[in-house]
Amino acid sequence: MPAIKPTCIRDLKFRVNIVDVVSRAATLKKAGARFKGLCPFHQEKSPSFHVNPDRGSYKCFGCGKAGDIIAFVQETEQLNFVEAIEALGQRFGVPIEYEEGSGPTREGRSLRQEIFDLHEVAAEHFHQALKASAATGDYMTLGAYAGIGVH
Numbered sequence: 001m002p003a004i005k006p007t008c009i010r011d012l013k014f015r016v017n018i019v020d021v022v023s024r025a026a027t028l029k030k031a032g033a034r035f036k037g038l039c040p041f042h043q044e045k046s047p048s049f050h051v052n053p054d055r056g057s058y059k060c061f062g063c064g065k066a067g068d069i070i071a072f073v074q075e076t077e078q079l080n081f082v083e084a085i086e087a088l089g090q091r092f093g094v095p096i097e098y099e100e101g102s103g104p105t106r107e108g109r110s111l112r113q114e115i116f117d118l119h120e121v122a123a124e125h126f127h128q129a130l131k132a133s134a135a136t137g138d139y140m141t142l143g144a145y146a147g148i149g150v151h
């Protein structure tokens with residue numbers, strides 16, 4: 001099973017609104033800062049299924065089901081963890097990044113393209129960092145620049 005980068009999972013959770021995900025399987029009504037509706041996991045007549053968009057989480061006070069966007073897709077669409085992330089990425093236009101060597105070749109290529117694009121955008125900053133580190137001999141500056149910036 002391919003491993004998905006933790007940064008990518010974090011990014012996905014950040015970019016995808018859980019309300020949009022849950023709305024495919026349940027009708028939600030706004031209730032203050034949260035949303036609630038009839039639970040998609042058990043039969044009920046009054047809504048006890050709560051969604052918190054700020055935390056990106058859901059919880060049913062009737063049957064106790066709780067989780068995030070990934071758990072929701074896993075539960076409602078019978079997918080495994082990686083499949084759920086891939087489905088969400090495709091649905092919401094978030095590119096999925098795999099750990100080195102574990103992803104399909106196609107994804108590897110698009111990831112390299114993304115790094116290339118990033119490098120282009122960051123080229124000027126990188127150039128400044130190079131100059132700065134050449135002046136001070138501080139390679140940590142370079143490391144810091146290489147480590148940041150992937151979203």
Ligand code: ZN
Pocket residue numbers: 039040041042049060061062063064065
């Ligand atoms: Zn429930």
